Amino acid sequence: MVQQQQVANLSSWRPVSVQHHWLTNDIQVRFATILTVDQHRDNDVQCGIIVTFGSEMQVREVSLQVEDMDGINLNGKDSLGILQRAIENGERKMGRREEGRERYEEYVKRMSEKKEKRLRRE
Numbered sequence: 001m002v003q004q005q006q007v008a009n010l011s012s013w014r015p016v017s018v019q020h021h022w023l024t025n026d027i028q029v030r031f032a033t034i035l036t037v038d039q040h041r042d043n044d045v046q047c048g049i050i051v052t053f054g055s056e057m058q059v060r061e062v063s064l065q066v067e068d069m070d071g072i073n074l075n076g077k078d079s080l081g082i083l084q085r086a087i088e089n090g091e092r093k094m095g096r097r098e099e100g101r102e103r104y105e106e107y108v109k110r111m112s113e114k115k116e117k118r119l120r121r122e
Contacts, residue, residue: 010033010083012104016104026054030050034104034107044107046067048067050062050065066079
């Protein structure tokens with residue numbers, strides 16, 4: 001069986017957030033894509049690429065985090081399974097630059113609404 005190489009672009013066109021760390025003077029730039037795990041929108045996950053730059057704009061670290069609607073980082077096995085299904089299904093389509101930002105903002109809004117509902121129940 002021949003193994004086929006597959007790639008996916010999980011970054012957004014533009015960063016969804018940029019944060020400056022006051023103590024280390026590092027800058028963290030977050031790019032994010034929202035992927036749907038199944039037909040239920042409650043099961044969307046955020047694939048975040050975080051790039052950390054040092055004081056002279058040298059790349060110090062690049063990390064990939066897959067986070068569920070509860071804000072919990074998924075483990076490696078779950079993350080890789082979701083990414084594999086997204087690649088196989090061709091989930092990530094290139095659209096308007098604004099679409100990614102809009103989908104990210106919608107995801108963050110639904111995530112905070114879900115958190116508020118959970119807090120009200122407690």
